Amino acid sequence: MTAPIPILFSDDDLHPFIGEQVGIGVNRTVYRHNGRDDVVIKVQNRLPCRANFTEWLLWNQMHGQPALRALFARVWGLSDSGRYLVMERLLSLDERPLPPFPAFVIDRKRENYGLSVDGLIKCLDYGDISLSDTLVKADLI
Numbered sequence: 852m853t854a855p856i857p858i859l860f861s862d863d864d865l866h867p868f869i870g871e872q873v874g875i876g877v878n879r880t881v882y883r884h885n886g887r888d889d890v891v892i893k894v895q896n897r898l899p900c901r902a903n904f905t906e907w908l909l910w911n912q913m914h915g916q917p918a919l920r921a922l923f924a925r926v927w928g929l930s931d932s933g934r935y936l937v938m939e940r941l942l943s944l945d946e947r948p949l950p951p952f953p954a955f956v957i958d959r960k961r962e963n964y965g966l967s968v969d970g971l972i973k974c975l976d977y978g979d980i981s982l983s984d985t986l987v988k989a990d991l992i
């Protein structure tokens with residue numbers, strides 16, 4: 852049976868669900884979720900939890916924009932401290948070239964992309980972005 856994922860949780864809530872390691876980067880170590888096949892748990896290696904927080908913030912800011920959200924692995928939740936992020940699990944990328952992504956996604960290495968269960972190429976590491984061009988273009992109201 853698939854375990855429900857709470858939207859809000861403490862760091863301690865997630866400990867029992869940390870499964871096999873699936874990847875490691877400069878900022879996070881990433882694990883399978885023991886209760887669910889369709890998500891991973893991304894654990895920040897040190898403070899501050901900038902990358903996890905950035906992904907959580909961006910995903911939530913894309914609310915109501917399905918075409919944009921289709922380019923990014925879904926974020927299910929962030930723990931109180933930001934140390935644990937629950938994200939849609941993507942599968943290994945095939946040979947296809949990467950489609951265009953928004954300019955704020957600056958880290959284009961292939962390890963940062965994967966395939967969703969329905970075959971879409973999505974970005975799985977959007978913790979390091981550059982918003983300067985996007986912010987400069989914001990309307991003054």
Ligand SMILES: Nc1ncnc2c1ncn2[C@@H]1O[C@H](COP(=O)(O)OP(=O)(O)OP(=O)(O)O)[C@@H](O)[C@H]1O
Pocket residue numbers: 873874875876877878879880881891893902924938939940941942958962963965975976977978979
């Ligand atoms: N949503 C996901 N689904 C499947 N695997 C993932 C997912 N997120 C991360 N991984 C795996 O874990 C690795 C490290 O994750 P990620 O790139 O997000 O960490 P990082 O520390 O921010 O990386 P970097 O060193 O590129 O800054 C990825 O290259 C990938 O292999």
Ligand SMILES: [Mg+2]
Pocket residue numbers: 876962963976
């Ligand atoms: Mg990465």
